[in-house]
Amino acid sequence: MSQRAPYQPSLLRLLHGAMVLLVPLASLSGAAVFSNHDGRWWRLPFQLPGDWIDIHGTVGVILWPLALLFAAYALSFGRARLARAANAAALMGLLLAVVSGKLMEEDWLREGQFDQPIYHLHLVAWILVTGAVLWHIVAVLSRGGLLLARSMFRLETRDNDRPWLFIRR
């Protein structure tokens, strides 16, 4: 079977690229917060140095507006791709994480308030996004291999495809 790399729209590559950078950072910095402050199921054998609530909050502040733009793209121009269950699951997990994150109070964990319903929701979202993104990556690789996976990270764009041109569509 001869294969050509699929072409991904520039605006999708831009916003998706931001998710690929920021979602793992949010997940890992969140794991650091969990280990340092909560640790009910699992914790590192030592306290990580640094204020991880602050670091995670900063990643979250950068992530949430971009995640909302990404969701707006996925639900409009990218709608057809959401028919794939793993894509839809990744998006739903992401939205739940971002919305529950916005509702989190910075001091809950510092004050030992581990039973706030919003915090529980944020933890569920953490597990959902992480699981859904792993599923999504396996699904992409099994459907189109590295050729498909890499197509999302290519930098060249067609002349008639610029991120800002989507505004006029």
Ligand code: HEM
């Ligand atoms: C992929 C997983 C995660 C994502 C995408 C995520 C995302 C976010 C976002 C967007 C915010 C709001 C930031 C703001 O605008 O102030 C936030 C806040 C917060 N998250 Fe997460 N989070 C994740 C995992 C976790 C985990 C595992 C924990 C710890 C158990 C955690 C603890 C917190 C705390 C304490 C805040 C409040 C921080 C503040 O307001 O400064 N998050 N998160």
Ligand code: HEM
């Ligand atoms: C290295 C990691 C990743 C790779 C290789 C990858 C690859 C891809 C590819 C190739 C597509 C197009 C899929 C298709 O045609 O069905 C896609 C779409 C998508 N990806 Fe990822 N992805 C990664 C990480 C992520 C992350 C972290 C998120 C965030 C939660 C995410 C969310 C999505 C969503 C929601 C779509 C559908 C977009 C639309 O509706 O237009 N992906 N990804």
